[in-house]
Each structure stands twice: as C-alpha cells, then as structure tokens.
Amino acid sequence: MTTTLQYTNITVDDVDESLPFYRDALGLEVKNDVSSGGFRWVTLGTDAQPGLGIVLSMPHAGRSQGDGDALQELLTKGVLPMLVFSTDDLDATFESVRASGAEVLQEPMDQPWGPRDCAFRDPSGNTIRISAAS
Secondary structure (H helix, E strand, O other): OOOOOOEEEEEOOOHHHHHHHHHHHOOOEEEEEEEEOOEEEEEEEEOOEEEEEEEEEOOOOOOOHHHHHHHHHHHHHOOOOOEEEEEOOHHHHHHHHHHOOOEEEEEEEEOOOOOEEEEEEOOOOOEEEEEEOO
8 A cells, every 4th residue: 555645735825926936936837726716726746746736725715714714814923834845956946946035044054953954934924944855
C-alpha cells in the first residue's frame, strides 16, 4: 500500500494578489483554476512533483460563515501553519523571491538542526520557508 499527499491548501486574502508570489517568484505552474459561488480555487504545482497540488483559496471558500471568519482571523494573525519548500538552488530562489517584493523574514543561513534555509511572508502573511534540497 502506498499513500501520497495529493493536495495541500494555502489560505490567502486574495487569490489574484497571491498568484504572482507562488507562480512567478517560486516558479510554480497553474494547473487548475476553478470558480464557484463567487469563490476561486487555484491549484499550482511543479513537474518535479507531478502528483502534488498546492491550492490557493480565500478563508470563506467552501466553508460556513463562522468557519471562514475563524480562518480569516487566524490568517490575519499570521498563525496558520507554514509551508516549507525545497530547492536545488537556495541562493537563486532567495533572490527571485526577494526581487518579487516579498517580506524577507530570514536570509539564507545554516540552521543548527541541519538544513540551510530562508524564510518569507507571502502577500497574505503566511510564513514560507525554503530549504536547500539535500
């Protein structure tokens, strides 16, 4: 039996505002773009991991008003779980993301627990870490 991750979701304030960060700065490809009921879900991915989709959506997309409000509050506080990407060229990726205007939280550095990594905030305030592929 094999189990793999197929989708992960990133909650954002505005899908259109977040797309340039994930598509252009991180180099992910738009794989699917679906609208329904006034909301939008955009799935991004990379050929390096063909079975994994990263879905951008707003807090109220597909949720009750109360759940969407609670998720919006967590997003506003910046306390939603972070995503960690890996790259084969950390310095070039760092420069690409920084050039996009993203908020730099940490420049590339060797971490005491092992990886060399850096960190940014996406346009909605989500923490994104990028580590050097091992």
